[in-house]
Amino acid sequence: MKIDKKDVLKALEHITVPGEGKNMVESGAVTNIQIFGDEVEVDITIANPSLQARKKTEVEILKVIHREVYEKAKIKINIKVDAPTAKPKVNEIKGKPIPGINNIIAVASGKGGVGKSTVTANLAVTMAKMGFKVGLLDADIYGPSMPIMFDVANEKPLAVNVEGKSKMKPVESYGVKLLSIGFFTQRDQAVIWRGPMASKALNQMIFDAHWGELDFMLIDLPPGTGDIHLSIMQSLPVTGAVVVSTPQEVALADARKGVAMFQQDSINVPVLGIVENMAYFTPAELPENKYYIFGKEGAKNLSEDLNVPFLGEMPLVQSIREAGDVGRPAALQTATPVEKAFEELTKQVVSEVVARNKTMPPTEAIKITTMAGCSPVNKK
Ligand SMILES: Nc1ncnc2c1ncn2[C@@H]1O[C@H](COP(=O)(O)OP(=O)(O)OP(=O)(O)O)[C@@H](O)[C@H]1O
Ligand SMILES: [Mg+2]
Numbered sequence: 001m002k003i004d005k006k007d008v009l010k011a012l013e014h015i016t017v018p019g020e021g022k023n024m025v026e027s028g029a030v031t032n033i034q035i036f037g038d039e040v041e042v043d044i045t046i047a048n049p050s051l052q053a054r055k056k057t058e059v060e061i062l063k064v065i066h067r068e069v070y071e072k073a074k075i076k077i078n079i080k081v082d083a084p085t086a087k088p089k090v091n092e093i094k095g096k097p098i099p100g101i102n103n104i105i106a107v108a109s110g111k112g113g114v115g116k117s118t119v120t121a122n123l124a125v126t127m128a129k130m131g132f133k134v135g136l137l138d139a140d141i142y143g144p145s146m147p148i149m150f151d152v153a154n155e156k157p158l159a160v161n162v163e164g165k166s167k168m169k170p171v172e173s174y175g176v177k178l179l180s181i182g183f184f185t186q187r188d189q190a191v192i193w194r195g196p197m198a199s200k201a202l203n204q205m206i207f208d209a210h211w212g213e214l215d216f217m218l219i220d221l222p223p224g225t226g227d228i229h230l231s232i233m234q235s236l237p238v239t240g241a242v243v244v245s246t247p248q249e250v251a252l253a254d255a256r257k258g259v260a261m262f263q264q265d266s267i268n269v270p271v272l273g274i275v276e277n278m279a280y281f282t283p284a285e286l287p288e289n290k291y292y293i294f295g296k297e298g299a300k301n302l303s304e305d306l307n308v309p310f311l312g313e314m315p316l317v318q319s320i321r322e323a324g325d326v327g328r329p330a331a332l333q334t335a336t337p338v339e340k341a342f343e344e345l346t347k348q349v350v351s352e353v354v355a356r357n358k359t360m361p362p363t364e365a366i367k368i369t370t371m372a373g374c375s376p377v378n379k380k
Helices: 005-012 051-068 116-129 195-207 227-235 249-263 298-306 318-326 337-359
Strands: 030-036 039-046 074-081 101-108 134-138 158-162 165-169 171-173 176-180 190-192 214-220 240-245 271-281 310-316 377-379
Touching: 005 030, 005 039, 005 051, 039 051, 051 074, 101 116, 101 227, 101 249, 101 337, 116 134, 116 176, 116 214, 116 240, 116 271, 116 318, 116 337, 134 195, 195 227, 227 249, 240 249, 240 298, 240 337, 249 271, 249 298, 271 298, 271 337, 298 310, 310 337
Parallel strands: 039 074, 101 214, 101 240, 134 176, 134 214, 240 271, 271 310
Antiparallel strands: 030 039, 158 165, 171 176, 190 377
């Protein structure tokens, strides 16, 4: 069987590049094809650096050449990634939906208590350590936890005058600028929020605050996938969402809903990927041992199933919990496996943001909610 280069090119035209609406050949991703008898060697350049994207591209190429050209062809694929995977440079982050705030990343979970806030806090301090300018907006109206996790529970944002307007100044801790709904509510009071009120309060914390220039604003969302999420997501131009899950079935079912929420037409926020938290337990005295208490690789499998990137796994480690409680995120403990794990995770998140911004226009806020006279109802 003589294989023709043209037939290979034609076959590769069946593969579309996500987000570009073009096929792989049109987009210029195919850089070279060589034929040696029944061997085909294809060189590809892709923008998405994740292992999953590379694997997926490889599988698609194998399939399409076997199907369209020659089922017994021996195929070699060389993939080059054209995206920064090493330490990211600040100026590579693009897209400015809100003046000064370059990327808004929402962290959600579906199920409560899976470690959303812990992951968000550690992502934030790790990004700050990497040299990014980071803001963190604690949008958990049911149980704001950032003031405690950052050891600033007794502080209040001050007012500053910016060009004749009074603005809230975020509280700063470990290099992260922080605003939390917890700064404005009393600890023992239950606050009943409705969607529009919550999004109004959050809009104020974004637009009426003096964040300055930020590379990333992380938003710690409340658990669930309710009306409140809809309001928040519709009123802010969120760059992408990170979904946190444990490997447990019940958590995965809710994470699936979380992903579906971001992907529904009325929200349409790109899912940057899924994080598997509490992936396994490692006792401090036996650091090589891994116990898969909640099951193995559940969130990883879910990300493959839903075709969204897998961002990485975080072990269940006592020091992570303790650090949260004492108000100093565990990723700040230098030269520890936990610090390293959060660095890996953060790099993946940043890479996904870079890849997303290369292939898609900024997310538009569907509406900026302005509900004059709306304030939270306090219930004693
Ligand atoms: N990888 C981990 N190792 C050890 N403890 C963890 C880990 N991740 C989270 N925890 C602990 O689990 C508890 C719940 O975590 P966290 O508050 O971050 O979850 P959440 O998803 O934000 O919860 P909620 O839905 O209530 O907002 C906390 O006590 C936290 O310290
Ligand atoms: Mg939380």
